[in-house]
Amino acid sequence: MFLTSGQRTSTTVLLAEAAAGRGMEVRSLADAGALTASAEAAVHWYGGPLAADRIADALALGLLEPPDDWLAELPEEFTGRRVELTTLAEAWQARRPVFAKPPSDKSFPAAVYADGSRLPRTGEGVAPDTAVLLSDVVTFAVEYRLFVLDGRVAAGSRYAVYGRLDPAPLDGDVREPEVRRFADRLLAEERHSLPSAVTVDVGLVQDPDRGGRERWAVVEANMPWFSHSYAARVEGVLDVVLRAAGPRGRVTPEDERFLRAAPRVFG
CATH class of the missing domain: 3.40.50 (Rossmann fold)
Structure with missing residues (x-):
């Protein structure tokens, strides 16, 4: 069923x-x-x-x-930025702009916050020990969602351009070869740190420290059974969802x- x-x-x-x-x-x-x-x-x-x-x-x-600390434990060659897993109580102390999000649920909005004081407080549906991923603020020129099964991309879709929703199938996309090369390299090294069925978002970061040069990086990993498919091939998405959320x-x-x-x- x-x-x-x-x-x-x-x-x-x-x-x-x-x-x-x-x-x-x-x-x-x-x-x-x-x-x-x-x-x-x-x-x-x-x-x-x-x-x-x-x-x-x-x-x-x-x-x-995926584990809550997966993104924070990735080498920077794959993240393209500093990422740490902490608690909301610790994140409140941040004195710089940060991108903050819950690792896997939606307990508060994933967004750029001017500093830690802008994050939700106790009484707003979160507790001080709520897990939080904090990362440097970067600009993703384009972002793709990949549905991964047994270390291979089963389906994929572009979903955003400069932060604005813009879905299109990965198949035939002008950047498809680049996306797949980066995903293959990532999954070859990190396949066993992820479940056999998982969603991985990747994007092209514009790096101001490198004169505006672009580099591929992981945005995040999520559970397929709560991931929007955008324009990905539905049969491939279903294969991943069935593995990720089925009989124990x-x-x-x-x-x-x-x-x-x-x-x-x-x-």
């Missing part, structure tokens, strides 16, 4: 149609009885992490996601360390 959240996005619709085309039963959490029916099936998931956390145990879902019993030993942890319970 292919189960989706109740949020109807363009990616949800495309993936649901592709899954149905493969003969899979497709249900939405918005449908009456969807959870009851899903509890009796081998389920694959596409939707947000909050909804996933509510149903994962009941449906025995194995949700793969089918998760390979190599992928077990990338399983999403159960949410913390407060009270």
Whole structure:
């Protein structure tokens, strides 16, 4: 079964149609009885992490996601900038402009902040120990989303030009050879630091320290089961999503360390 959240996005619709085309039963959490029916099936998931956390145990879902510190641990030859994993409490002390984002969820907006004092405070839906990725502010001339399966790009799409949404298929893009060469080099060295199914965003950085020269760099890595497909080939995207969010019993030993942890319970 292919189960989706109740949020109807363009990616949800495309993936649901592709899954149905493969003969899979497709249900939405918005449908009456969807959870009851899903509890009796081998389920694959596409939707947000909050909804996933509510149903994962009941449906025995194995949700793969990259480690929070993956980007911070990458060599600078792949990041093109300084990146560190810290806590929100530490990030509040930053005295310079930074790009800040949660590693994998959407607990606060990913954005450039003038300094740490502009980041969300306790009481705004976050806690002081919330994980935060901080990086130098850089300009990405163009950005691409790559859906990766077993260390190879299964599908890809351009999604932004100078920070503005501008989707187009990777296949046939003028920069496709450059994107694939950079991805091949990255995945050859870092494949085993990522789950077998993952989304990796890459972009072309304009480096002022090098006279404005451009260099390829990783933007971030994310879970495919909550990634917009943009203009990527839907069949390839579905292959990656099915691996990244499926029955827990089918998760390979190599992928077990990338399983999403159960949410913390407060009270």
